[in-house]
Amino acid sequence: MAQPGVSYLITNAQTVLHQNVLQTVEILVQGEKITGIGKPGELGVPDSGPHAVAVLDAQNHLVLPGLIDPHVHLRDSGVLNVEERQKEDFGSGTKAAVAGGVTTVFDMPNTIPSTTTLSAYHVKRDHAAKTAYCDFGLFAGASKDNVGQIAAIVEAGAVGVKMYVGASTGNLLVCEPNLEEAFFKASAEHGFVLAIHAEDQACLETHAAVYDDKKAPRHNEVRPPECAELAVQRAVNFTRKHHGQTYVCHSSTKAEADLIRSSKSEGLSVFMEITPHHLFLDETESDRQDNRVRMNPPLRSASDVKALWTALNDGTADTIGSDHAPHTLEQKRRPYWEAPSGVPGLETVLPLMVTAALDEKTTLETVLRLCCHNPARIFGLRGKGQLEVGFDADLVFVDLKTKRAVDESKLFTRCGWSPYVGMRLRGWPVKTFLRGQLVFENGIPSGPFGKEVQKEGTNHG
Ligand SMILES: [Zn+2]
Structure with a gap:
């Protein structure tokens, strides 16, 4: 059979x-x-x-239709890295995908080495093609010195370009305004989707400086909502100016939802991704799970969570991305300032979202649209996401x-x-x-x- x-x-x-x-x-x-x-x-x-x-x-x-998860970190560049391999690789991560009903994943470029050159893209793609249990797309990473080469990586098959305007896991960071704008311009010129990790770097640095390692702060205070709002406001402005396609990864606050809602009503191509952890957990979860639930952007307040459900159900949100970002428990047990950010999530997207639909927090129709139809449409996948x-x-x-x-x-x-x-x-x-x-x-x-x-x-x- x-x-x-x-x-x-x-x-x-x-x-x-x-x-x-x-x-x-x-x-x-x-x-x-x-x-x-x-x-x-x-x-x-x-x-x-x-x-x-x-x-x-x-x-x-x-x-x-098999789910399309537009945001995963499988930690595997195709070049063996022993420490990363303890967390995941293309084989283990895509077994998790098919076990979770996910048949397509898009892998993020902040691997070691990062996916910022044509050759790094080819190495990762050839390795994934030999080891992946589900279909896959790869994001190219925006870096300080590759805006001139980015179209070639997209031309070779990358599903979009990911830009970090605030530092997170890995060393990809584009935080000079002119350079940041150049990628929005390139998105319009070359017709690719620019996915952004939207937390403003200067804002993050200002807030981190307030705390010291004697305190055990809530992550949501160290990386507060206003940093995300600043970065998304700038992204909307650049999209209005250049008319590219902007995909806001892991939108986590009411402010972001409001900005994206109004940019859509202006007719801009600004897309909103929400993660399950920002829908099902809030900032108080760290009282129970400590650094296990440290991720970027952080878990937010109950009122932000409520606003995300509104955005999910009123048509503002476009996709659910797991932001599957595995780290070992040993690393998660480290003190706050040394623990890495990220949570696994590939295997729980479908049951979480279906349970929410059965509990009437949303509908199966919405789950289908956000987990299957929309990722295929936004990223232009041929033959995917529809029954x-x-x-x-x-x-x-x-x-x-x-x-x-x-x-x-x-x-x-x-x-x-x-x-x-x-x-x-x-x-x-x-x-x-x-x-x-x-x-x-x-x-x-x-x-x-x-x-x-x-x-x-x-x-x-
Ligand atoms: Zn991510």
């Missing part, structure tokens, strides 16, 4: 009609593609005789009934822990298909079968 080139008919599949309303359909898969969708019996596919097609009963599970004829048969069967606690011993991420440990969730994936091929079943990933994504309007393979 479900080998390449094999046809099969998925019966008793529940798909999202609108909001939380489901409908039963049958889905015909031939080779890597979806070739038919219809009401039960409508496709007229024979299940016996010489033209018989194998039947795969979805047992009334929800069937979604439609002609699209890749990237599918996930989702159990809407079974409630199960997040169990760290069952995770595939090499770091082996989760900020949601113990949380009881529904919406766990039971089967994942990548381009027609079964890549996760009975709790076990199979592969590696991942390929680099193709962008619309290119012949890049």
